Amino acid sequence: MSVRVQRNREILRTPAIPTIRSLVGVWLTLLVLLVASVTSAYVPLGIVNTLLGLAIAAVKVGLIASVFMHLRHADNTVRVAAAAALFFLWVMAFLSFGDFLTRVERGAQWQAPRAFQSAAKPMRNRLLRIFPVAADTARQRPVPCILRLRRQRH
Amino acid sequence: MSAAPLAHFDSAQRQYESATLGMWVFLATELMFFVPLFLAYARGRVEFGDAFAAARRHTDAAIGTVNTAILLTSSLCVAIAVRSAMLAAELSQTQGRHSAEIDRHLRAASRFLWLTVLLGVLFLALKAVEYRSEWAEHLVPWLDFRFAADHRTGAGYFYLAYFAMTGVHAVHMIVGVSLVATLAVRLGRGDADRANAVAMTGLYWHCIDAIWVFLYPLLYLVGRHA
Numbered sequence: 001m002s003v004r005v006q007r008n009r010e011i012l013r014t015p016a017i018p019t020i021r022s023l024v025g026v027w028l029t030l031l032v033l034l035v036a037s038v039t040s041a042y043v044p045l046g047i048v049n050t051l052l053g054l055a056i057a058a059v060k061v062g063l064i065a066s067v068f069m070h071l072r073h074a075d076n077t078v079r080v081a082a083a084a085a086l087f088f089l090w091v092m093a094f095l096s097f098g099d100f101l102t103r104v105e106r107g108a109q110w111q112a113p114r115a116f117q118s119a120a121k122p123m124r125n126r127l128l129r130i131f132p133v134a135a136d137t138a139r140q141r142p143v144p145c146i147l148r149l150r151r152q153r154h
Numbered sequence: 155m156s157a158a159p160l161a162h163f164d165s166a167q168r169q170y171e172s173a174t175l176g177m178w179v180f181l182a183t184e185l186m187f188f189v190p191l192f193l194a195y196a197r198g199r200v201e202f203g204d205a206f207a208a209a210r211r212h213t214d215a216a217i218g219t220v221n222t223a224i225l226l227t228s229s230l231c232v233a234i235a236v237r238s239a240m241l242a243a244e245l246s247q248t249q250g251r252h253s254a255e256i257d258r259h260l261r262a263a264s265r266f267l268w269l270t271v272l273l274g275v276l277f278l279a280l281k282a283v284e285y286r287s288e289w290a291e292h293l294v295p296w297l298d299f300r301f302a303a304d305h306r307t308g309a310g311y312f313y314l315a316y317f318a319m320t321g322v323h324a325v326h327m328i329v330g331v332s333l334v335a336t337l338a339v340r341l342g343r344g345d346a347d348r349a350n351a352v353a354m355t356g357l358y359w360h361c362i363d364a365i366w367v368f369l370y371p372l373l374y375l376v377g378r379h380a
Contacts, residue, residue, distance in 0.1 A: 017240050018233070027230040031223065038219055041375035049378075053371030060226075061364040068233045068360045075171055078178050085182030089189050100197050 016073035026067045033060050166247060170350055177354045181361045184326075188365050191319045195372060198311040205308020207377035209301070212293055213316065217284050218374030221277050222366065228273035229363045231266045232334070236356040238263035239341065243349030252346070260341050263352065267338035270359070274331040281324055288313075319369055326362045334359065 037056040041049060066072040071082060163169040199206050242259035246252065292300035293313050301309040333355045340348050 017237055017244070020234065020237070023230060023233045023237065027226065030226045030229075034219070034222055034226065037371055037375060038215075041215075041371070041378045050371075050376045053375050054368070057368045057371055060367045064229060064360050064364050064367070068229055069357055070174075074174065077171075078175050081175060081178040081182060085178075085185050088182075089185060092186075092189065093193055096193050097196070101200065 016070070018067060018070070022067060026063050029063060030060055166243070170353070173350050173354055174357070177357045181357060184361060184365075188319075188322070191315065191322065192368070192372075195315040195319070198308065198315060202305075202308025202311055205305035206312050208305045209293075209309035209312035210373070210377050212288075212291065213374050214284050214287065215374045215378060217280050218370055221280050222370045224273050224277045224280075225363045225366050228270045228277070229360050231270040231273065232356045232359045235263040235266035235270065236353050238266065239349040239352040242346050246346040252344070256346055257344055260344055260346060264338050264341040267334050267341065267352070271331055271335045271338060274327055274334065278324060278327055278331070281320065316373055319373070323362065323366060323369060326365075330355070330359050330362055 033056050037053055040052050040056070043049075045052065065082070071079065159166040159169040163172065238259045242256045242263065245256045245259065249256070288294060289297075292298050293309075294317065295310045295314045299306075299310055299313070337348060337352055337355055341352070
């Protein structure tokens with residue numbers, strides 16, 4: 001019984017094939033949106049320029065996905081796959097920016113802890129005896145060069 | 155939607171649905187591949203705002219805009235080709251034999267796929283012209299990169315993101331053009347079994363198009379007025 005119902009359902013549901021008219025309509029809309037995004041880029045609006053550019057791009061991609069990629073008539077499983085991609089992208093972006101945007105740039109120079117300095121000094125002298133070539137540059141620095149690597153402000 | 159489904163599918167409809175789901179999952183992984191590049195860009199934008207604006211003024215907005223229009227048009231061609239291939243497959247399924255009408259649809263699909271190949275190659279050619287002028291202007295990071303000293307680091311970051319994003323996109327375009335060309339040959343020979351392949355290649359092509367749609371304002375437009 002259930003098999004028969006299943007079969008009937010399948011015969012009735014053929015994939016919706018879009019009409020030429022709707023495809024061309026979407027294409028024309030996309031071109032209009034392209035012109036809109038170019039024009040808006042030359043009007044100084046500050047941060048709104050970026051947001052507008054991205055918003056227009058999102059509308060374009062929405063049109064491409066729903067009509068060209070048949071998402072409008074797609075199965076729920078396919079929609080879930082597409083939505084899952086967007087959801088995990090959001091998670092990835094959120095976590096990444098939760099890190100980048102909350103990093104604090106310290107004003108002070110990085111300094112080795114005192115105990116570490118006293119331990120590093122004899123080690124440096126020993127290294128200088130082995131590699132005397134490095135002595136000139138190394139003498140100007142209170143700590144080994146490698147420990148002074150810190151992020152340079154542009 | 156192939157004329158005859160593979161043995162392990164109940165129906166052609168089932169086969170089409172499975173292929174579509176598989177393709178969307180693949181496209182999701184493609185997004186995971188591209189979006190970190192967008193995040194890297196956004197991070198640079200936050201850190202080097204002024205330098206990004208300065209660097210962006212050196213990209214070619216005209217070529218970028220023309221290339222966007224080319225890709226949008228190529229997506230239309232693919233969509234029409236997919237439609238024709240699906241109609242051909244549907245007819246060959248219901249009629250169970252080859253007819254002049256099926257041939258007509260297949261030839262139309264093949265023609266639109268060739269048009270897509272042409273537009274794709276045109277896109278890549280314009281991209282090459284752009285890369286060439288950027289090379290001449292010393293805008294390629296690490297390879298004798300030259301930029302005004304106050305914005306050097308940020309501009310280097312911008313061009314690194316620019317070449318990574320457009321480069322990876324171009325590689326995808328080359329793959330797409332090869333796939334579409336192969337299918338155009340097959341459909342031109344009157345192969346009605348390729349409707350699924352055409353539909354899946356179409357999804358891939360639209361996805362690459364959609365990624366470019368987001369690249370375009372970020373790399374060519376934003377900060378243009380300043």
